[in-house]
Amino acid sequence: MREQDAGLVIEDRRIDGPHGSIPVRIYAPEGARAAPGLVWLHGGGWVEGDLDLPEADGVARWIAARGVVVASVDYRLAVGGVHFPVPLDDVMAAFLWTRTNAHALGVDPSRLSLGGASAGGNLAAGVALRLRDDGSPQPALVLLAYPMLHPRLPEIRPDLAAAVAALPPEHTAFDDESDGRLTRNYAGSAEALGDPYAFPANGDPTGLPPHVIVNSDADTLRASGEAYAALLATSGVTVFSTHEPGTTHGHLNISPADRAAEHTLDVFVRALTS
Known part of the structure; x- marks a missing residue:
């Protein structure tokens, strides 16, 4: 697929990976040359999600319309016997492919960043x-x-527990049971639960590039994002960490036109283009 959309060129590609081909959708501003770039990963608990989610397609279009070339990656999900490190391997291959082909994509390779939401954020950090x-x-x-x-x-x-407990029933939140099911399924083994590439909070982040972390507000996973930000800071990594007021988990997956989502994406774009 190749299409033009409001000043963007959007193209579906398939790239080689260690477990077979990987779908990648490229969103490029028309005439992009030496632009900042972003390899972006949707969420979905490692078990769902695709390139058409608002958190994937909507986010990529919004960021690309502001001068950034985005490669959105359809990594393999942890279903049907797939576990770590397969999704991580796909993302690693996609990032290296994007960097190798940066000039052809209109990207300055020194300005290529990596990011994701929820489980995609886990993969980006890993x-x-x-x-x-x-x-x-x-x-x-x-x-x-x-x-x-x-x-x-x-x-x-x-205070965070109280805010989550006050959410209406349709806003289900992660707890030890639901979060544990997802992480155990992704890991696939007890050994992988301790692997820093599977769960970056297990590792030493010394020497990593600067991080920008935006958590949802009434979201138990905010505890994970904030704890990792503290680990980065104490390890000497430059980190900007904040939360989006009035939101619940997955606020980028509503619509990029949502005010809170737009504010989060604006934080990302300012970092990418500064």
Whole structure:
């Protein structure tokens, strides 16, 4: 698929990966040349989601319309016997492919960043660690929206617990049981639950590039994002961490036109283009 959309060129590609081909959708401003770039990963608890989600397609269009070339990755989901490290391998391959082909895509490779939401944020953080350890070029920035970074939820402050408990029934929140099911399924083994590439909060982030973390407000996963931000800071990594007031988990998956989602994306775009 190749289409023109309000000054954007959008193209579906398939790239090679260690487990087979990987669908990647490229969103490029017309005439992009030496532009900032972003490899972006949707969420979905590692078990759902695709390139057409608002959190994938809507986010990518919004960011690309502001001068950033976005590669949105349809990594393999942890279903049908797939577990870590397969989704991570897909993202690693997609980031390296994007960097290798940066000039052809209109991207300045030194300004290529990596980011994702929820489970996608987990994958982005895990790949950043792996790139560092492999001696590969690092992303310019790591952008995380309400990420899942721990194998188990960290301790939740009483005020956050009260805010989550006050949510109406349609706003289900992660708890130890639901979060544990997802993390165990993604890990696939007890050993992987302790692997820093599977759950970056297990690792030492020293030497990573700057991070921008935007958590949802009344969201138990906010505890994970905030704890990881503290770990980054104490490890000497530059980090900007905030939360989006009045939101629940997944606020980018409503619509990029939503005021809160737009504000979060504006934070990301300012970081990418500054």
